[in-house]
Amino acid sequence: xxxxxxxxxxxxxxxxxxxxxxxxxxxxxxxxxxxxxxxxxxxxxxxxxxxxxxxxxxxxxxxxxxxxxxxxxxxxxxxxxxxxxxxxxxxxxxxxxxxxxxxxxxxxxxxxxxxxxxxxxxxxxxxxxxxxxxxxxxxxxxxxxxxxxxxxxxxxxxxxxxxxxxxxxxxxxxxxxxxxxxxxxxxxxxxxxxxxxxxxxxxxxxxxxxxxxxxxxxxxxxxxxxxxxxxxxxxxxxxxxxxxxxxxxxxxxxxxxxxxxxxxxxxxxxxxxxxxxxxxxxxxxxxxxxxxxxxxxxxxx
Amino acid sequence: xxxxxxxxxxxxxxxxxxxxxxxxxxxxxxxxxxxxxxxxxxxxxxxxxxxxxxxxxxxxxxxxxxxxxxxxxxxxxxxxxxxxxxxxxxxxxxxxxxxxxxxxxxxxxxxxxxxxxxxxxxxxxxxxxxxxxxxxxxxxxxxxxxxxxxxxxxxxxxxxxxxxxxxxxxxxxxxxxxxxxxxxxxxxxxxxxxxxxxxxxxxxxxxxxxxxxxxxxxxxxxxxxxxxxxxxxxxxxxxxxxxxxxxxxxxxxxxxxxxxxxxxxxxxxxxxxxxxxxxxxxxxxxxxxxxxxxxxxxxxxxxxxxxxxxxxxxxxxxxxxxxxxxxxxxxxxxxxxxxxxxxxxxxxxxxxxxxxxx
Amino acid sequence: xxxxxxxxxxxxxxxxxxxxxxxxxxxxxxxxxxxxxxxxxxxxxxxxxxxxxxxxxxxxxxxxxxxxxxxxxxxxxxxxxxxxxxxxxxxxxxxxxxxxxxxxxxxxxxxxxxxxxxxxxxxxxxxxxxxxxxxxxxxxxxxxxxxxxxxxxxxxxxxxxxxxxxxxxxxxxxxxxxxxxxxxxxxxxxxxxxxxxxxxxxxxxxxxxxxxxxxxxxxxxxxxxxxxxxxxxxxxxxxxxxxxxxxxxxxxxxxxxxxxxxxxxxxxxxxxxxxx
Numbered sequence: 001x002x003x004x005x006x007x008x009x010x011x012x013x014x015x016x017x018x019x020x021x022x023x024x025x026x027x028x029x030x031x032x033x034x035x036x037x038x039x040x041x042x043x044x045x046x047x048x049x050x051x052x053x054x055x056x057x058x059x060x061x062x063x064x065x066x067x068x069x070x071x072x073x074x075x076x077x078x079x080x081x082x083x084x085x086x087x088x089x090x091x092x093x094x095x096x097x098x099x100x101x102x103x104x105x106x107x108x109x110x111x112x113x114x115x116x117x118x119x120x121x122x123x124x125x126x127x128x129x130x131x132x133x134x135x136x137x138x139x140x141x142x143x144x145x146x147x148x149x150x151x152x153x154x155x156x157x158x159x160x161x162x163x164x165x166x167x168x169x170x171x172x173x174x175x176x177x178x179x180x181x182x183x184x185x186x187x188x189x190x191x192x193x194x195x196x197x198x199x200x201x202x203x204x205x206x207x208x209x210x211x212x213x214x215x216x217x218x219x220x221x222x223x224x225x226x227x228x229x230x231x232x233x234x235x236x237x238x239x240x241x242x243x244x245x246x247x248x249x250x251x252x253x254x255x256x257x258x259x260x261x262x263x264x265x266x267x268x269x270x271x272x273x274x275x276x277x278x279x280x281x282x283x284x285x286x287x288x289x290x291x292x293x294x295x296x297x298x299x300x301x
Numbered sequence: 302x303x304x305x306x307x308x309x310x311x312x313x314x315x316x317x318x319x320x321x322x323x324x325x326x327x328x329x330x331x332x333x334x335x336x337x338x339x340x341x342x343x344x345x346x347x348x349x350x351x352x353x354x355x356x357x358x359x360x361x362x363x364x365x366x367x368x369x370x371x372x373x374x375x376x377x378x379x380x381x382x383x384x385x386x387x388x389x390x391x392x393x394x395x396x397x398x399x400x401x402x403x404x405x406x407x408x409x410x411x412x413x414x415x416x417x418x419x420x421x422x423x424x425x426x427x428x429x430x431x432x433x434x435x436x437x438x439x440x441x442x443x444x445x446x447x448x449x450x451x452x453x454x455x456x457x458x459x460x461x462x463x464x465x466x467x468x469x470x471x472x473x474x475x476x477x478x479x480x481x482x483x484x485x486x487x488x489x490x491x492x493x494x495x496x497x498x499x500x501x502x503x504x505x506x507x508x509x510x511x512x513x514x515x516x517x518x519x520x521x522x523x524x525x526x527x528x529x530x531x532x533x534x535x536x537x538x539x540x541x542x543x544x545x546x547x548x549x550x551x552x553x554x555x556x557x558x559x560x561x562x563x564x565x566x567x568x569x570x571x572x573x574x575x576x577x578x579x580x581x582x583x584x585x586x587x588x589x590x591x592x593x594x595x596x597x598x599x600x601x602x603x604x605x606x607x608x609x610x611x612x613x614x615x616x617x618x619x620x621x622x623x624x625x626x627x628x629x630x631x632x633x634x635x636x637x638x639x640x641x642x643x644x645x646x647x648x649x650x651x652x653x654x655x656x657x658x659x
Numbered sequence: 660x661x662x663x664x665x666x667x668x669x670x671x672x673x674x675x676x677x678x679x680x681x682x683x684x685x686x687x688x689x690x691x692x693x694x695x696x697x698x699x700x701x702x703x704x705x706x707x708x709x710x711x712x713x714x715x716x717x718x719x720x721x722x723x724x725x726x727x728x729x730x731x732x733x734x735x736x737x738x739x740x741x742x743x744x745x746x747x748x749x750x751x752x753x754x755x756x757x758x759x760x761x762x763x764x765x766x767x768x769x770x771x772x773x774x775x776x777x778x779x780x781x782x783x784x785x786x787x788x789x790x791x792x793x794x795x796x797x798x799x800x801x802x803x804x805x806x807x808x809x810x811x812x813x814x815x816x817x818x819x820x821x822x823x824x825x826x827x828x829x830x831x832x833x834x835x836x837x838x839x840x841x842x843x844x845x846x847x848x849x850x851x852x853x854x855x856x857x858x859x860x861x862x863x864x865x866x867x868x869x870x871x872x873x874x875x876x877x878x879x880x881x882x883x884x885x886x887x888x889x890x891x892x893x894x895x896x897x898x899x900x901x902x903x904x905x906x907x908x909x910x911x912x913x914x915x916x917x918x919x920x921x922x923x924x925x926x927x928x929x930x931x932x933x934x935x
Contacts, residue, residue, distance in 0.1 A: 139336075140343030145599040145640040148617075149347065152633040155621050156355040156362065232468050236603055239470050240618055255471055259607075262474050263482040270478075273471035280466035558758035564714055565753075566824070567746030567776045581763045655763075 038289020044282025061089035063096035082267040093249035111169035116176025124184025225287035228280035403627035412631035421506025423612030433536025442547025464541025473607035488527035490609035554578035591647020663689040666725035683888035695875030698885035750825035755841035756817025760809035767805030815846030
């Protein structure tokens with residue numbers, strides 16, 4: 001049996017593709033774990049995943065059912081974060097809200113990253129007028145104010161989580177297209193691409209099998225760094241009543257409903273905000289660390 | 302004799318090079334104008350798509366679902382929905398260029414007129430915000446780079462992260478609860494205390510300036526106490542960004558050879574930092590500040606909503622809630638145009654100011 | 660009395676694998692003479708030059724048993740007095756004027772700065788001195804050059820401007836760190852002649868740091884050969900052909916000359932040198 005030892009992983013001359021891959025991953029993880037801030041970020045993200053997965057178990061109360069006898073209670077042993085205007089436990093709502101936030105973030109990433117990747121690699125690979133048209137379009141979107149654009153889109157599509165996700169995704173893809181194109185251009189004329197082409201591979205195959213995988217790491221870094229922005233935009237849409245609709249415990253919408261009580265019952269609007277800050281911070285820190293490991297060229301000093 | 306010939310040829314050379322460079326510059330300016338035109342056209346296309354293509358019934362989106370049939374029909378005819386999309390788009394662009402953004406459903410007044418009325422309030426707050434951002438952010442960034450690892454540096458780092466992770470609208474609410482309700486240090490929502498409203502004639506539309514012009518210090522004080530908190534919150538976000546960028550530009554500069562040259566010459570540290578390292582980045586900073594100002598205009602939408610600030614952002618969000626599509630698109634168009642304009646102007650300034658690009 | 664006296668100078672940088680010494684305890688003396696320090700890149704010669712000016716930035720660490728300039732102890736001199744020394748009594752010409760001149764300050768103003776740091780001359784007097792110094796490096800139209808930005812002049816002229824800036828206060832010691840290796844071959848000799856001329860005229864001490872053995876042999880009185888952070892050979896420039904150390908011999912042997920035919924230039928055997 002092979003031995004997954006330290007020396008085997010760090011071998012400068014790997015014998016198999018698997019060993020090379022495993023070694024590379026091992027080195028990356030080690031570099032990542034050496035950065036304490038990145039570890040904090042990772043811990044926060046893992047925490048978010050756990051909370052989202054086990055929300056019904058972790059939440060002490062129902063996030064939806066109202067209990068008018070317990071309206072607007074201050075934080076206490078029974079209700080760690082107090083209760084809202086319908087007597088719902090805020091902690092429980094925040095725990096369930098983690099699912100919504102996670103879903104929004106993942107959906108936006110799943111929609112926008114592939115679009116950006118496709119546009120960028122196609123533009124970079126074919127060059128010429130294809131490049132000019134696609135990048136012209138990308139630049140137009142890139143120079144628009146994102147939040148305003150998302151607002152206008154949701155206004156036209158109608159409020160709701162799905163439409164908020166679509167609107168955010170529409171404003172998020174151009175960055176990935178730019179990155180993927182820049183990356184593609186660096187090895188567009190490399191020998192290994194010509195070698196594959198000479199073997200008779202179709203353009204589609206070259207792009208999907210050989211170019212896209214190489215653009216993946218910088219795209220992933222950028223997506224992670226953008227997560228915080230996506231969370232803030234989604235919360236903003238929720239705050240304006242354009243995202244998740246009541247009674248869903250979306251964090252932005254919770255802040256919005258707490259707005260009326262901000263002067264006397266500060267916790268209603270304040271607590272969900274802390275959740276947003278912590279989770280956004282987690283993605284920022286982890287993204288920064290990931291960039292330093294995967295993309296040393298853009299290292300921040 | 303020989304040296305004279307040499308001199309002439311070399312000075313001709315410089316002129317030649319200068320002429321070529323300015324030619325190249327004019328050419329790039331032409332390309333630049335074309336990109337701006339394309340970007341504005343793109344903005345129009347996007348608002349057009351949002352207004353006419355995305356909604357299932359664009360007429361309904363404009364008039365609302367409670368409109369009587371004759372209003373519906375009139376608007377439908379006015380929008381020219383029977384024409385092919387491209388013709389509609391050309392008409393739309395023509396209308397926008399002539400300053401016609403349609404009628405606001407709720408007030409039944411032209412959207413352009415309403416936007417002109419609310420825009421100064423936004424401008425006033427955003428300007429104060431960017432002033433805070435630049436006046437604090439730039440020196441902080443320089444200091445952080447000059448004393449890498451010091452407490453200033455750490456604070457800048459934390460602020461930079463906070464700028465990415467804190468929702469502006471939430472910070473506004475918390476600030477309102479704390480500084481207004483709890484401490485009473487600042488004025489509450491709105492632009493000025495209610496009983497002082499409408500006391501000074503609107504000359505510039507900027508209340509701080511108007512109250513100074515009319516010498517009404519009570520209004521000025523009240524307006525100041527109302528604007529300072531939202532402006533500081535906007536300023537905080539641009540400060541975080543500007544300081545972070547200044548810091549990284551400065552670090553790059555401080556590792557340059559000419560900074561060593563300055564030290565070799567015996568320059569005091571102050572001169573090394575502000576003259577030799579900071580001067581070359583002033584031009585880059587223009588772009589960063591422009592970008593930051595544009596983002597701040599965007600961020601003011603949320604802040605205005607929280608502070609009931611009667612600016613374009615508040616106008617946009619209340620139009621959203623009333624499903625007043627003409628107003629939404631008009632506000633989007635104006636904010637988008639200013640956003641693009643500020644960005645492109647700072648880009649242009651970069652080209653004009655850099656002796657190397659000239 | 661010697662101008663510069665260095666004993667056991669060490670420069671090290673911390674890395675993840677522990678500190679790495681790039682200068683390993685070198686000692687030498689310098690009078691009012693022209694000294695060449697020769698070595699390949701990474702031999703520590705540039706670090707030596709910068710250590711003398713105390714310009715090694717953190718996290719680099721410089722130690723020396725003795726580092727004296729004209730009787731002043733450079734290891735303990737307060738920063739303020741060190742600054743007064745730099746530019747006025749010790750100066751340094753760096754490799755590439757493209758990088759060593761500030762791109763956004765006019766050339767004349769960059770030179771005039773030295774005067775404003777170290778003298779009480781007024782603006783008009785400073786300007787006159789700058790124009791004089793530009794003429795001294797054989798720039799024929801100093802008035803025009805004064806107003807130019809560095810990107811508007813050629814590399815050769817840039818380096819002459821750099822030299823003008825560094826000699827304007829007639830320092831006692833000038834360090835020239837690869838002063839010609841970024842320049843076209845055609846102007847290298849001109850720049851070196853100008854520098855040599857100024858050095859002889861003002862009687863300053865000169866350290867030329869270079870990888871170019873021929874050039875150093877031609878313009879210097881004495882030569883130090885550095886390898887791997889240590890001085891491996893010290894000799895008079897005229898005695899270079901009799902060098903004893905295998906590294907120097909290797910360097911000499913690998914230089915092609917016009918009157919010979921060799922199909923293959925000898926290459927240094929580094930493994931063997933490491934054990935010397």
